[in-house]
Structures are given as C-alpha cells and as structure tokens.
Amino acid sequence: xxxxxxxxxxxxxxxxxxxxxxxxxxxxxxxxxxxxxxxxxxxxxxxxxxxxxxxxxxxxxxxxxxxxxxxxxxxxxxxxxxxxxxxxxxxxxxxxxxxxxxxxxxxxxxxxxxxxxxxxxxxxxxxxxxxxxxxxxxxxxxxxxxxxxxxxxxxxxxxxxxxxxxxxxxxxxxxxxxxxxxxxxxxxxxxxxxxxxxxxxxxxxxxxxxxxxxxxxxxxxxxxxxxxxxxxxxxxxxxxxxxxxxxxxxxxxxxxxxxxxxxxxxxxxxxxxxxxxxxxxxxxxxxxxxxxxxxxxxxxxxxxxxxxxxxxxxxxxxxxxxxxxxxxxxxxxxxxxxxxxxxxxxxxxxxxxxxxxxxxxxxxxxxxxxxxxxxxxxxxxxxxxxxxxxxxxxxxxxxxxxxxxxxxxxxxxxxxxxxxxxxxxx
Amino acid sequence: xxxxxxxxxxxxxxxxxxxxxxxxxxxxxxxxxxxxxxxxxxxxxxxxxxxxxxxxxxxxxxxxxxxxxxxxxxxxxxxxxxxxxxxxxxxxxxxxxxxxxxxxxxxxxxxxxxxxxxxxxxxxxxxxxxxxxxxxxxxxxxxxxxxxxxxxxxxxxxxxxxxxxxxxxxxxxxxxxxxxxxxxxxxxxxxxxxxxxxxxxxxxxxxxxxxxxxxxxxxxxxxxxxxxxxxxxxxxxxxxxxxxxxxxxxxxxxxxxxxxxxxxxxxxxxxxxxxxxxxxxxxxxxxxxxxxxxxxxxxxxxxxxxxxxxxxxxxxxxxxxxxxxxxxxxxxxxxxxxxxxxxxxxxxxxxxxxxxxxxxxxxxxxxxxxxxxxxxxxxxxxxxxxxxxxxxxxxxxxxxxxxxxxxxxxxxxxxxxxxxxxxxxx
Numbered sequence: 001x002x003x004x005x006x007x008x009x010x011x012x013x014x015x016x017x018x019x020x021x022x023x024x025x026x027x028x029x030x031x032x033x034x035x036x037x038x039x040x041x042x043x044x045x046x047x048x049x050x051x052x053x054x055x056x057x058x059x060x061x062x063x064x065x066x067x068x069x070x071x072x073x074x075x076x077x078x079x080x081x082x083x084x085x086x087x088x089x090x091x092x093x094x095x096x097x098x099x100x101x102x103x104x105x106x107x108x109x110x111x112x113x114x115x116x117x118x119x120x121x122x123x124x125x126x127x128x129x130x131x132x133x134x135x136x137x138x139x140x141x142x143x144x145x146x147x148x149x150x151x152x153x154x155x156x157x158x159x160x161x162x163x164x165x166x167x168x169x170x171x172x173x174x175x176x177x178x179x180x181x182x183x184x185x186x187x188x189x190x191x192x193x194x195x196x197x198x199x200x201x202x203x204x205x206x207x208x209x210x211x212x213x214x215x216x217x218x219x220x221x222x223x224x225x226x227x228x229x230x231x232x233x234x235x236x237x238x239x240x241x242x243x244x245x246x247x248x249x250x251x252x253x254x255x256x257x258x259x260x261x262x263x264x265x266x267x268x269x270x271x272x273x274x275x276x277x278x279x280x281x282x283x284x285x286x287x288x289x290x291x292x293x294x295x296x297x298x299x300x301x302x303x304x305x306x307x308x309x310x311x312x313x314x315x316x317x318x319x320x321x322x323x324x325x326x327x328x329x330x331x332x333x334x335x336x337x338x339x340x341x342x343x344x345x346x347x348x349x350x351x352x353x354x355x356x357x358x359x360x361x362x363x364x365x366x367x368x369x370x371x372x373x374x375x376x377x378x379x380x381x382x383x384x385x386x387x388x389x390x391x392x393x394x395x396x397x398x399x400x401x402x403x404x405x406x407x408x409x410x411x412x413x414x415x416x417x418x419x420x421x422x423x424x425x426x
Numbered sequence: 427x428x429x430x431x432x433x434x435x436x437x438x439x440x441x442x443x444x445x446x447x448x449x450x451x452x453x454x455x456x457x458x459x460x461x462x463x464x465x466x467x468x469x470x471x472x473x474x475x476x477x478x479x480x481x482x483x484x485x486x487x488x489x490x491x492x493x494x495x496x497x498x499x500x501x502x503x504x505x506x507x508x509x510x511x512x513x514x515x516x517x518x519x520x521x522x523x524x525x526x527x528x529x530x531x532x533x534x535x536x537x538x539x540x541x542x543x544x545x546x547x548x549x550x551x552x553x554x555x556x557x558x559x560x561x562x563x564x565x566x567x568x569x570x571x572x573x574x575x576x577x578x579x580x581x582x583x584x585x586x587x588x589x590x591x592x593x594x595x596x597x598x599x600x601x602x603x604x605x606x607x608x609x610x611x612x613x614x615x616x617x618x619x620x621x622x623x624x625x626x627x628x629x630x631x632x633x634x635x636x637x638x639x640x641x642x643x644x645x646x647x648x649x650x651x652x653x654x655x656x657x658x659x660x661x662x663x664x665x666x667x668x669x670x671x672x673x674x675x676x677x678x679x680x681x682x683x684x685x686x687x688x689x690x691x692x693x694x695x696x697x698x699x700x701x702x703x704x705x706x707x708x709x710x711x712x713x714x715x716x717x718x719x720x721x722x723x724x725x726x727x728x729x730x731x732x733x734x735x736x737x738x739x740x741x742x743x744x745x746x747x748x749x750x751x752x753x754x755x756x757x758x759x760x761x762x763x764x765x766x767x768x769x770x771x772x773x774x775x776x777x778x779x780x781x782x783x784x785x786x787x788x789x790x791x792x793x794x795x796x797x798x799x800x801x802x803x804x805x806x807x808x809x810x811x812x813x814x815x816x817x818x819x820x821x822x823x824x825x826x827x828x829x830x831x832x833x834x835x836x837x838x839x840x841x842x843x844x845x846x847x848x849x850x851x852x
Binding site: 037039040042045046049052053055056058061067068069070071072099100101103104107108111114115116126142145146149150256260261262263281284285286287288289290291292293 | 463465466468471472475478479481482484487493494495496497498525526527529530533534537540541542552568571572575576682686687688689707710711712713714715716717718719
C-alpha cells in the first residue's frame with residue numbers, strides 16, 4: 001500500500017471515503033470483540049481441567065508433614081516453593097508463595113514500604129515528602145495504577161529494543177527520593193521486548209542513593225514463549241547478590257497465564273533477609289494463602305519441566321492468534337507509514353504506534369464498532385501518552401475466527417483516523 | 427476443693443508441694459499439645475473432603491454466564507454473593523466475596539482508609555495527627571495487631587456479659603479522632619459472649635463524631651453454635667441503615683471454620699455506596715479473588731440451610747471437646763477461687779481469668795511442659811493485660827484423648843502459680 005504521506009490530496013480523499021464506507025458497514029454488523037486484556041482463551045483453560053480434581057486422598061493435601069487444609073505456613077507449602085524456585089532459578093528459601101495474584105504481592109510489598117518501611121528504610125514512605133518511581137514506557141497499566149495509588153511521582157523512561165534507557169535510569173537513581181522501578185524484563189508488557197544481558201547487568205549492579213530502593217522484577221512471562229523455543233533467563237536474585245544488591249530485588253511471577261487466571265498461584269522471590277523482615281508483617285494481614293491450590297499445582301506439574309511442556313501447548317494455541325493479527329496488520333497497514341508494531345516471540349501483547357495524536361481516536365472508534373482495545377494512554381503513567389500514539393493489542397482471548405475480523409476493524413480505524421488527520425492538516 | 431484464700435499457711439504449703447510434684451512428673455512426660463489457636467481439628471477437615479473434587483465439568487465453573495476460571499468480577503461470583511447474603515441476612519448486592527481470609531479483607535479496608543481515605547473521609551488517615559480505635563477486651567489478638575500495624579492508638583473497653591461497656595463506647599465516639607471499633611458480636615473471641623439486642627441497637631444507632639467511623643463487625647462465628655440450636659442474629663446492615671448509619675458498618679465472615687481454614691472463602695458485607703467506592707480501589711490491588719474456590723463452596727452447600735446442616739456435624743465434634751475442658755476445669759479448679767472461666771455455646775474459645783499477676787507465669791509454665799496456649803496478654807492491645815490474668819483456651823485442635831491431659835496440665839500450672847503467689851504474700 002502506498003505511504004499516506006506521499007498521497008496526493010485526491011488520493012487521500014479517495015482513501016478516506018473508502019475507509020469511511022467500510023467503517024459504516026462494520027458498525028452495522030454489531031460486533032462484540034475484546035482485545036483489551038491479556039486474558040487467556042477458553043482453549044487454554046481447557047488444557048488444565050484435570051487439575052481441578054487432582055487432589056483425591058488426604059495424603060495429596062499433605063507435604064513435608066504440613067497439612068495444606070489447615071491454618072499456618074504463611075510463606076507457602078515447601079513443595080510449591082521448590083516448584084517456583086525451579087522455574088525462576090533461585091533457591092526455595094527465597095520464594096514466598098502466595099495466592100492467586102502476583103499483583104497483590106507487589107501491591108502489598110509496596111504497601112509495607114508505605115506503612116511500615118522496608119528492611120533498609122529510615123522511615124515509612126508515608127512519612128516522606130516525596131517518593132518517585134521509575135516507569136519504563138510504554139508499560140503495564142496495572143503497575144502504574146499501583147504507584148499512582150500511593151501518590152508516588154512516576155517518571156517515564158523510554159523503552160528501547162534492549163530494555164529501558166539505562167543512561168536515564170542511572171541518572172535518576174542518584175536522587176534519594178527515587179525509591180523503585182517497574183520492570184517486566186521478559187516479553188515486556190506491551191512491547192514484547194526482552195531485556196538484553198547488558199541492561200540486566202546494569203540494573204543489577206546499580207547503586208541507587210535510596211538505601212531501600214525496590215527493583216521490581218515482574219517476571220510475568222518467564223516461560224511464555226509462543227514463537228520460539230524456551231529462552232533461559234538468568235536468576236536475577238543471584239546477579240543482584242553478586243553486586244551487593246541482594247535486598248534490592250523483588251521478583252514476581254504467577255501461574256495466572258499457565259493454569260487458571262482467576263485461580264492460579266503467585267510467588268515473590270527476594271532475599272532471605274527481606275523475607276525474614278516481611279513475613280511477620282504479611283502475617284498481620286493473613287494467616288496463610290490458599291495452600292490447597294498450591295498443592296494442586298504441585299501435583300499437576302511436579303516440576304519446571306512439567307510446566308514448560310504444558311507451555312508448549314499454550315504456544316500452539318497462541319502462535320496462530322498472533323500470526324493472524326500480524327498478518328492482517330501487514331496486509332492492511334504495511335507500507336502506509338501510518339503505524340508500526342512489534343513482533344513479539346512471547347508474552348501476551350503487541351504494541352502498536354499510530355501517527356502522533358491518533359491513538360485515542362482509534363481506540364474510541366474501534367469501541368464504537370464493538371472492538372474493545374486497552375484504553376489509549378493506559379500504557380503510560382497517569383493514563384497519559386504524551387504523543388497519543390500507543391495502542392496495546394491483546395490477541396489471546398478472541399476465538400481464532402473472530403480475530404481476523406477484529407484486527408481488520410482496528411486497521412480500518414487506524415486508516416480512517418490517519419486519513420482524516422492528514423486531510424485536516426492540508 | 428477448698429478456696430485457696432481460706433487455706434492456712436500449712437495447707438497452702440501442702441498444696442504447693444503436691445502440685446510441684448505433679449508438675450515435675452508432667453514435665454518428664456514430654457508432652458506436645460497445642461491449645462493456642464482456634465484451629466479446626468482433623469475430624470472437621472475430613473467432613474468436607476468431597477468439596478475438593480466437586481467441580482467436574484466445564485459448566486460447573488460457570489455461573490450467570492461468568493467463567494470462574496478466568497480474570498474478572500472483582501466482587502465475586504454472583505452465586506457466592508447470594509450464598510453469603512443468605513447466611514448473613516443481607517442482600518447479595520451488599521456482599522463482596524473475596525479470598526481465603528476475612529482478616530485480609532478487614533486489613534485491606536483499613537489500609538484503604540489509611541492510604542486513600544474512606545467514602546466519607548476528609549483525608550487519608552495517614553495524614554491525620556492521630557487515629558484512635560476502640561478495642562473491647564479481652565478480644566482477638568489478630569484484630570489488635572492490625573490496628574497496631576497502622577499506628578492507631580487503641581483504647582480498651584471492658585467486655586460485659588452483654589457486650590462491650592456501651593456507656594464508655596458512647597463517650598469515646600464523641601472524639602473525632604476515634605475512627606473505629608472492633609467487634610466479634612456472636613460468640614466473641616475469646617469470651618464466647620453474644621452481644622445483647624440492646625447492645626447491638628446502641629451500636630447501630632450511635633452517632634460518632636468521625637464521619638468515616640468504621641464499625642467492624644467480625645461475624646466470624648455467625649453459624650458456629652456447638653452447644654445449642656442455631657441462634658438467629660439480626661442483619662446488622664439493615665439495622666444500621668435504619669438509624670442512618672448505612673455507610674458506618676463493615677461486616678465480615680468466612681468459611682475458614684466451616685470448610686478448610688487454609689482455603690475457605692471470605693466476605694465483606696457493607697453498603698452499596700461503600701462497595702461502589704471501594705471496588706475500584708480493591709481492583710488496583712487484585713483483578714479478582716479465586717472465584718473457582720467460590721464456586722466449589724456454592725456447589726457443595728447450595729444455600730445457608732446446607733451450611734447450617736453441615737455446622738451441626740461440626741457441633742458434634744466440638745461439643746465433647748469443650749465439655750472435656752470445662753469438666754476438667756470444674757474438677758480441678760472448681761471452688762478454689764483462683765480461676766473463673768466462661769461457658770460458651772458457640773465459637774472457638776474459653777476465656778479464663780486467673781488471680782491477678784498470674785497469667786503470664788501460667789502460660790510460660792504450661793509451655794515449659796509442652797502445652798502451648800495463646801500467649802498471655804495477647805487478648806489485650808499491645809499484648810499487655812493490665813491485670814495479667816486472662817488466658818484464651820482453644821479446645822478445637824487437639825484430639826479428644828489429648829485434651830483431658832492438656833487441660834489437666836493447665837489446671838496444674840494455675841494451681842502451682844496461685845499457691846506460689848499466695849505463699850509469697852504471707
């Protein structure tokens with residue numbers, strides 16, 4: 001397709017008329033498609049239905065003499081801690097296994113910092129004038145909502161092909177008010193990029209002015225390849241330890257996108273010193289998380305190899321969905337110069353940039369035809385994308401047959417808004 | 427047995443020598459018994475083993491078109507909200523159904539007050555000079571730990587046979603810094619008393635100076651009778667509403683002592699206005715709680731009648747345990763005047779008062795012989811019982827055959843410490 005910028009006014013008007021007609025036709029179809037969230041599809045859920053009934057006898061509920069059915073053991077069943085250590089490459093003693101959401105473990109750790117202070121805090125963060133937080137952009141909207149909730153000042157740092165702009169990060173951490181940083185290091189949300197070894201080393205070895213700096217390592221997609229073989233990823237805990245930063249790192253993961261999104265198991269991996277400090281604080285809030293569900297996961301998967309084998313089945317489901325979206329993008333937007341998008345090999349998202357000042361209108365227009373996207377701006381702190389161009393596309397939930405049409409609608413909307421924008425500038 | 431206070435010095439010395447010899451003999455037995463926590467026994471857990479495998483088909487996971495396996499629906503599955511509304515006597519729209527612990531729902535609501543403020547707050551509580559909190563004593567240690575965690579000043583109010591001293595409460599709430607109050611209104615922890623209708627009405631109708639006062643209603647033992655028929659308990663939400671206090675009340679309950687303590691389902695019931703305010707804040711922390719476990723409970727019990735029938739089976743297990751403890755108390759301490767204890771008809775605890783200044787030593791002595799009790803002082807704010815006399819006894823966990831011996835040890839310790847104390851005063 002011809003580059004929009006190179007079209008004559010007449011050509012643009014013809015294009016505009018064509019996409020407007022297509023838009024009107026789509027609208028009449030009354031679609032109801034959702035590409036807003038990284039929600040696994042029904043086919044993925046079906047894969048693990050046997051897990052629901054895997055605990056049969058009383059012995060199945062017991063591990064190391066601990067009864068998962070009763071109160072106690074706030075840091076999780078030993079077998080579950082071993083399973084996650086196996087996945088993350090750290091030691092079981094560094095794993096705190098929680099409930100069905102890693103987001104709540106992240107929220108709660110930051111909440112402890114706010115109310116009580118962390119191990120190396122001089123005082124609770126609620127008593128500080130200002131707390132600042134580094135946010136790679138585009139990034140995960142729910143992360144930004146958490147730090148916004150606590151009133152932290154969020155500082156955007158651009159994502160590059162190798163991870164966040166490390167020169168900026170290294171400059172920012174010289175400010176003692178900068179207390180932490182969000183990271184989704186592998187198949188980042190939404191760009192799908194994987195942090196390079198150099199980026200990871202620079203992060204692990206940095207020396208923030210704040211003694212209680214939190215390097216949050218949301219390893220949400222640690223084994224979520226769909227377009228390549230499993231890519232091993234070094235243990236961030238031992239790397240930080242090597243540089244004297246053992247207590248700076250807080251890693252998170254969960255089975256939300258492995259088993260059931262509503263009923264998975266989550267983990268926080270951090271130094272044993274941090275856990276010794278945090279466990280009694282966590283224990284004020286909860287006696288223990290659901291340890292039976294931890295045992296279900298252990299009995300079903302046994303070890304990291306069991307989970308990785310399962311994830312290859314997820315890949316078989318997800319790969320064609322991503323391929324569909326990417327091929328429609330290529331066919332309908334390729335060569336137009338009005339959009340660029342990522343080609344992830346794992347994770348749950350494609351990040352798409354429109355021309356400046358178009359994303360919000362595309363989002364609204366798609367919504368009006370019945371295709372829900374993540375709200376434009378959501379991938380930036382405070383929901384504000386300064387160039388109004390980033391859209392997060394989540395291909396996982398719609399059925400394969402709906403996906404082509406949904407993506408077609410998105411492309412139509414992008415062409416419509418782009419043509420309109422360029423015409424208005426002439 | 428003769429009253430200790432009426433014994434001659436010689437009689438006391440003989441008693442002291444006798445209990446000391448018994449103590450030494452006990453110590454040699456190397457017991458390991460636990461009456462520290464309200465932990466259900468294995469027999470109770472066995473009753474609900476079928477719940478673990480009750481969800482079989484895909485349809486079992488779905489309710490009102492919502493798939494419990496996937497993300498979403500932060501306030502819980504509609505069927506679970508109906509089930510809890512049926513138990514508490516309120517409306518499903520007032521129920522927020524959460525994860526495996528009501529304690530975390532209480533903690534989180536107070537945390538929202540601290541970080542964000544509640545619906546009627548002028549500002550977040552973390553920005554206030556001082557927050558005060560009413561604590562009926564003796565009370566539940568985990569409640570007190572929560573309010574201590576947020577740095578609130580806890581004010582003790584004595585429990586009477588009909589509930590907390592309401593004259594004191596009504597005086598205290600005139601202070602706008604007094605922001606809330608703990609309550610376990612039915613089979614209170616640890617006294618086992620049930621708030622009278624008059625107490626409940628005075629609480630529901632009070633007019634605290636603080637516009638964002640939280641009347642926390644931890645209805646943990648709402649259907650936990652073991653020595654009488656189910657005792658209906660009015661819906662506190664509608665009573666508060668009647669007095670214009672709809673947004674003051676936060677009620678909590680869970681199935682921790684109905685199904686699996688480590689893997690039950692919890693509920694917060696409050697006004698729809700409060701939920702409309704809180705849901706988006708809760709949603710920042712978690713996308714949804716484990717809805718599959720909610721469906722397990724719904725499919726297993728169907729309704730409140732199903733749960734009440736189940737609780738009669740619990741009663742059959744718990745009643746003999748409480749009877750054993752009470753009969754040993756009567757046999758070994760009756761008439762001595764050195765201890766008094768409650769006779770609960772439901773709940774999980776017996777509250778025992780020793781002579782002043784004896785509880786901590788009894789606790790330590792029992793521990794040294796291998797019988798774990800709740801730490802002395804725990805039933806008061808800051809772990810400090812001003813008269814050092816209250817002990818919480820939890821008969822539920824030990825097997826029936828161990829219980830007689832464990833209680834005997836406690837009695838021995840009370841007699842030992844009492845005799846020693848009285849001798850030292852002569």
